[in-house]
Amino acid sequence: MDINELREKILAVLNQATENAKDMAEQATGTMRDFADKAMGGARAGGRIAKLAMEVASEKESLKKTYQEIGRLYYETAKDAPDGFFIQLFEEVRLGEQSIAEKEAELNELKSSFQKPFGVDVEFEFVVGQTEAEAEGEPEQPTEEPKAEEPAEAPAEEPKEE
DSSP states (O other): OOHHHHHHHHHHHHHHHHHHHHHHHHHHHHHHHHHHHHHHHHHHHHHHHHHHHHHHHHHHHHHHHHHHHHHHHHHHHHTTSOOTTHHHHHHHHHHHHHHHHHHHHHHHHHHHHHSSTTSSOOOHHHHHHHHHHHHTTOOOOOSSOOOOOOOOOOOOOOOOOO
16 A cells, blocks of 8 residues: 555545534534424423413402402391301301400400500500510510710820830
8 A cells, every 4th residue: 555545545534534523513403403492492381381370370369359259248248147058157257257356355455454554655566576576586675775875984194104
């Protein structure tokens, strides 16, 4: 084999390797493009799913409010003479309202008696806030403004040595 034949064989092998590398690069590019297209489609679908889910939740909330309003209006119009299975439900509502009224009355009574438990004005909300803070382990808030510290006296000058 002479040097020209060897050179042509090497060039042929290099050309074939170059062609193989180009084919692989084209395949990889095509695969990546397909992957990117699928990812974009998935992202669009995911965004649409989230949007639709939010719209469905919003519609359900709107329906819930409408149902509640229908129920409230029906209760107000029929509470004096309920019929059928509404009798038990109306009784539960009446008992719930009665319980709320009793608790609110007790709460108001406690608040008013708390205003001057020891002859001192006390704000109910302040005391509740302090109690909650202590229960949560937060540092106590000062009950009054801190007093301004008096300025410290300047240290006496020491005699100078000469």
